Amino acid sequence: MVGELEFEKPLIELRKKISELKEFTKTTDVDLSAEIEKLEARLEKLENETYANLTPWDRVQIARHPNRPTTLDYIERLFTNFLECHGDRLFGDDEAIVGGIAKYHGLPVTVIGHQRGKDTKENIRRNFGMPHPEGYRKALRLMRQAEKFGRPIICFIDTKGAYPGKAAEERGQSEAIARNLFEMAGFAVPIVCIVIGEGGSGGALALGVGNHIHMLENSTYSVISPEGAAAILWKDASLAKRAAETMKITAPDLKELGVIDEIIPEVRGGAHRNVDEQAKAIDEVLKRSLKELLQLDHSALIEQRYQKFKQIGQFTFSTDYQGVK
Amino acid sequence: MLKELFIKKKKYATIPSEQVKQDVPEGIMSKCPKCKKIMYTKELVKNLRVCMSCGYHYPLPSRERIESLLDEGSFQEYDAEMISENPLQFPDYLEKLEADRRKSNLNEAVITGKGTINGHPLVIAVMDSAFRMGSMGSVVGEKIARAVEKARELRIPFLIFTASGGARMQEGVLSLMQMAKTSAALKLFSDEGGLIISVMTHPTTGGVSASFASLGDYNFAEPGALIGFAGRRVIEQTVREELPEDFQTAEFLLKHGQLDAVIHRHELKEALTNVLDIHQTGGDGAWWEN
Numbered sequence: 001m002v003g004e005l006e007f008e009k010p011l012i013e014l015r016k017k018i019s020e021l022k023e024f025t026k027t028t029d030v031d032l033s034a035e036i037e038k039l040e041a042r043l044e045k046l047e048n049e050t051y052a053n054l055t056p057w058d059r060v061q062i063a064r065h066p067n068r069p070t071t072l073d074y075i076e077r078l079f080t081n082f083l084e085c086h087g088d089r090l091f092g093d094d095e096a097i098v099g100g101i102a103k104y105h106g107l108p109v110t111v112i113g114h115q116r117g118k119d120t121k122e123n124i125r126r127n128f129g130m131p132h133p134e135g136y137r138k139a140l141r142l143m144r145q146a147e148k149f150g151r152p153i154i155c156f157i158d159t160k161g162a163y164p165g166k167a168a169e170e171r172g173q174s175e176a177i178a179r180n181l182f183e184m185a186g187f188a189v190p191i192v193c194i195v196i197g198e199g200g201s202g203g204a205l206a207l208g209v210g211n212h213i214h215m216l217e218n219s220t221y222s223v224i225s226p227e228g229a230a231a232i233l234w235k236d237a238s239l240a241k242r243a244a245e246t247m248k249i250t251a252p253d254l255k256e257l258g259v260i261d262e263i264i265p266e267v268r269g270g271a272h273r274n275v276d277e278q279a280k281a282i283d284e285v286l287k288r289s290l291k292e293l294l295q296l297d298h299s300a301l302i303e304q305r306y307q308k309f310k311q312i313g314q315f316t317f318s319t320d321y322q323g324v325k
Numbered sequence: 326m327l328k329e330l331f332i333k334k335k336k337y338a339t340i341p342s343e344q345v346k347q348d349v350p351e352g353i354m355s356k357c358p359k360c361k362k363i364m365y366t367k368e369l370v371k372n373l374r375v376c377m378s379c380g381y382h383y384p385l386p387s388r389e390r391i392e393s394l395l396d397e398g399s400f401q402e403y404d405a406e407m408i409s410e411n412p413l414q415f416p417d418y419l420e421k422l423e424a425d426r427r428k429s430n431l432n433e434a435v436i437t438g439k440g441t442i443n444g445h446p447l448v449i450a451v452m453d454s455a456f457r458m459g460s461m462g463s464v465v466g467e468k469i470a471r472a473v474e475k476a477r478e479l480r481i482p483f484l485i486f487t488a489s490g491g492a493r494m495q496e497g498v499l500s501l502m503q504m505a506k507t508s509a510a511l512k513l514f515s516d517e518g519g520l521i522i523s524v525m526t527h528p529t530t531g532g533v534s535a536s537f538a539s540l541g542d543y544n545f546a547e548p549g550a551l552i553g554f555a556g557r558r559v560i561e562q563t564v565r566e567e568l569p570e571d572f573q574t575a576e577f578l579l580k581h582g583q584l585d586a587v588i589h590r591h592e593l594k595e596a597l598t599n600v601l602d603i604h605q606t607g608g609d610g611a612w613w614e615n
């Protein structure tokens with residue numbers, strides 16, 4: 001099976017054993033139904049335990065699952081009348097970000113998201129969902145257009161990060177990300193951001209300055225990948241599992257740190273198990289978010305967004321300060 | 326002669342950094358990392374830490390930066406006592422902060438406050454790479470956002486000197502979110518007509534480069550400063566292509582249209598004064614009548 005996950009191995013083995021026994025009873029007269037029932041009960045119990053106790057590293061694996069639904073999978077299921085709009089009008093069209101206009105339950109919206117590929121060929125075309133500056137500038141162009149026509153903006157976040165490359169630096173990767181953070185803070189329309197897979201650093205945040213930020217239960221959002229953190233902290237990328245725990249990158253962690261608004265529950269075992277069901281869970285939260293935000297006037301939207309980010313962070317005041325007075 | 330170096334006191338009228346100088350004695354001689362020339366540290370400091378031989382710009386401590394630019398006695402610091410917590414319960418983080426506080430005599434990687442440059446009032450923020458590589462955690466983000474809010478309230482320009490390796494890892498996603506916090510504060514300030522000047526100094530990379538450092542109405546840099554989003558090594562590993570020698574230097578960025586100007590440290594005060602002068606408010610009188 002494609003994309004078997006490490007922590008699911010005991011489940012997979014048990015399932016295999018059950019199906020083997022079922023096969024066996026078909027070909028012989030031996031009655032194993034009691035034995036099968038027992039194993040099925042055990043499987044049920046084990047599944048419940050496994051999925052209720054996912055470690056941060058397990059969630060990283062789910063977030064990176066090759067079949068994990070992408071932005072376009074959700075656009076197809078949540079919106080109608082989607083028209084993809086290409087290009088930044090400056091340099092080119094970066095397919096690592098998709099965006100366009102659509103209707104959400106009849107409401108005109110602008111929807112934008114990072115876009116990974118489904119296979120190697122598509123991944124090369126989409127640069128594995130890692131944008132260049134022109135991707136962010138396309139997103140900004142579409143957001144400005146959304147504001148002009150008073151449409152709410154919905155952003156799906158799903159990237160390992162902005163692409164680290166020579167051309168990206170030459171064309172101002174830093175400026176492109178910074179500009180999006182800056183401009184998103186000022187749009188007088190509701191912005192809802194949903195992390196659906198990996199939220200990798202500034203490249204993710206560049207679509208993330210929203211009034212509400214939600215995360216799928218098994219998605220991650222971090223300042224650096226667990227591998228990158230491990231390499232810097234302990235000079236050993238193989239300690240990624242430990243870094244995933246230390247760095248607090250899961251949806252429950254971010255909820256506790258006061259960064260996100262809601263955790264969107266996932267289909268048991270991960271969103272890839274049932275995309276339709278997952279889309280419904282997103283729909284419920286997104287609808288609630290937009291309903292709430294559409295009550296706010298222009299200046300209230302901008303102020304709420306600023307206060308949301310202003311309150312993120314922890315600090316204190318020292319009494320024994322020695323420096324400049 | 327050496328004795329003279331010790332006894333002779335430089336006049337620091339702006340901020341009481343005498344104590345700092347005594348607490349952190351400098352080596353008497355310094356060797357330029359670029360041209361290898363050996364100089365008296367005292368001479369070098371007097372030259373704003375620009376190599377007398379080749380013009381190499383050493384990192385300038387935040388207090389010396391403030392002294393070199395602001396009018397005597399004009400500086401009033403904001404939020405001086407704000408310090409970091411350990412939100413992720415990150416191993417050894419608090420100890421590292423304490424060690425850096427002692428070593429640098431700074432409470433955090435940025436100093437913010439109000440002052441004047443040749444009579445022009447402004448809010449200034451100066452980052453310092455001597456503290457945690459100038460990395461941005463909650464305190465840096467909060468101090469900068471508050472400073473911008475002050476500038477907005479006082480309706481005076483905001484000037485920032487950046488020097489940072491990027492977001493501070495030990496505060497995880499909270500550090501990342503400071504990029505949004507600071508950028509949002511600048512946006513609200515900008516929308517009310519606030520003037521933003523950014524001067525990038527060595528190094529300005531990662532999350533700082535990808536937020537407030539790049540958001541000036543004017544983006545300047547000091548010669549030779551390393552400026553970029555991704556680290557050179559990461560890029561080399563990813564793309565396996567030859568990177569030019571001047572890759573991610575201030576001069577490289579200028580060539581690629583990412584900066585307004587690269588300005589020598591000795592000419593900075595004059596250049597900033599000029600920008601402030603051109604943006605002086607209250608000049609709405611009919612100049613053609615003169």
Ligand SMILES: [Zn+2]
Nearest residue numbers: 357360376379
């Ligand atoms: Zn030199």
